[in-house]
Amino acid sequence: DIQMTQSPSSLSASVGDRVTIICRASQGIRSEVGWYQLKPGKAPKRLLYAASILHSGVPSRFSGSASGTEFTLTISSLQPEDFATYYCLQASSFPLTFGGGTKVEIK
């Protein structure tokens, strides 16, 4: 199974900050990575797929990139509605596997 190691597990940031979350895959997975945002009591939202393609309706402050087995989610300027938990997902091979999550909290 492919392991997705996500870091950090939590971070504190202020509105306007640039935030970076990283997922490292245990083996090559091309660019078959998605990023998801979870808020309590709400349906999870896909932010990006294929590592860097923005899901419809997602603000452009969210971006993704890939370098080898390292995948990065960047929020260029954190907004109040962005405080949430974020997960990466590899969809390259079954079983699909998620990273452990990153909780973004208000500093």
Added chain:
Amino acid sequence: EVQVVESGGGLVQPGESLRLSCVVSGIISSGAWMSWVRQAPGKGLDWVATVREDGSIYYVDSVRGRFTISRDNTKKSGFLQMRSLRPEDTAVYHCAVDGVWGQGTLVTVSS
């Protein structure tokens, strides 16, 4: 706009069965997969099962042989039949189609 709504969760005893439903509204791509993902209380996300557009089906090892995923021919609804439920299956179960997730339905397995 695509929307996904799950139903069918509830409280059951260990060993019992439950059938979850997933209804999709809006236009989805012809190659859309349908997946079920769960989140146990206080834990992260865990993939459970997927049925691809070609009908091929995949399960996580912990549910294979106990859970059955299916979707109808119009690809606008699907199901997760869960048998021999265990306390560790307790979670919110989300249906995901074409990148859109539902809010989830809570399954609690407890005596």
